[in-house]
Amino acid sequence: MATSILDLSSGRAAEVNADLEDLRLIELLRECNEGAYEELLTRFQQQVYTLAVRLLNDPSEAADVVQEVFLKVFRNIGSFRGQSSLKTWIYRITVNEAHNARRWFFRHRRREVELDTNPEESRNWKEIIPDRSRSPFEMALDGEQHSMIEAALDRINPIFREAVVLRDITDLSYEEIAEILGVSLGTVKSRILRGREALREELAGSLKNGLALRLVPKTAE
């Protein structure tokens, strides 16, 4: 019990420290301190890039989004009132930018993609090419599982994907996710659940396909 109280108090202290750290960084950024810009990048560039990649599943698109996000952060830091934490604010910008990028993509490139590909080809090549040297069980344990999950994430509804990515990959609390997405806690809960269910279905489908692909050559032998 004593340890749990200690944990709780140390957790709160860490939160307060993080808030103070944020305030200090914001103040320095407003003063155009060179080190502050560097610190902001060091602290957030990887996180923002990871989030953008998971939301868009396109590294080059994600790189553009990251640049846009930091441009907005640098330009609007003066008007940031501190109602949310710095992290939440930056993530919110990232989610919005990813949303815009996706919308742009659908408006401008969708037709090109549709003209010369079919749904089977538009999947990740790692997922299509059967790996005959390993069993599905081994596959579940190594990196191929990751690419399967990435591909499955790419296929679920972007609204649910946002919620799942923010919760399970970025590891944010429900409250933070609600703030980032600008929705209620109940909506966050239901979006996370529907995202997980959709992801589970997609993964189950991929596994079945994977098994079929692997079994065909064996029966032929």
Add this chain to the structure above:
Amino acid sequence: MSCDNELLISSLIDRQIAAEERENVLAHLESCAACSESYESMQSMRLALRRIAEPRMPVGLPGKLRQSAAYERVRNLSRASIRARRMDWLSRLQLAFENMMRPHALPFAGGFLSAALAFGLLVPNLSFAHRYISGGPATQIFNMPDGVVVGASGEPPRIEPADAQTSDYQTVVVLTVDSSGRVTDYQVTRGQLTDDLKELIMFSNFTPATFFGLPTTAKVRVYCNKIIPGMRS
């Protein structure tokens, strides 16, 4: 508890559930195979998602971000105050002007130097055409430069050969005329020269003195009338 518990299971995984309800859900999971399986699959999927390797940033991206940060910092600094803003505008204008002038600088300098050179070459040849009433230079062993500077009020002065005689001279000037007939020096011995006359003398060609038929340098006395500024040698 019915078996439509996905939301509760999802909340349980995220620890977003009240302690009492948590106990109930856990107890149900013990007894319900379908819910237990659902819990297991969701939990393992969450773990798998958390284990996905962090994507590596493209090589050039951190550099681009730093570049953008440096640019934005300067931009923010330049907007900090009115003075900074003015300085920024001035430096922008200066840069724009320098950039605009750079391609023109060489042609401009070349043009200016050519113009100066052309003018320098042209000036020594500037002279007034003189009307001579009498014939050309006499063929004597030595003859003096010949000519008279005359001028009426209201018209510019000019040079004519000396044949008009007047006695009422106010100004006497000694001119040094070189072999090409140009005045190289003058000395006022009486009275004063007007600016018009000075200019006329400096830009006038006299018939040079000759020595054995060859042009040579000589001095000549020139007279200037008071009322009609005419000069006679």
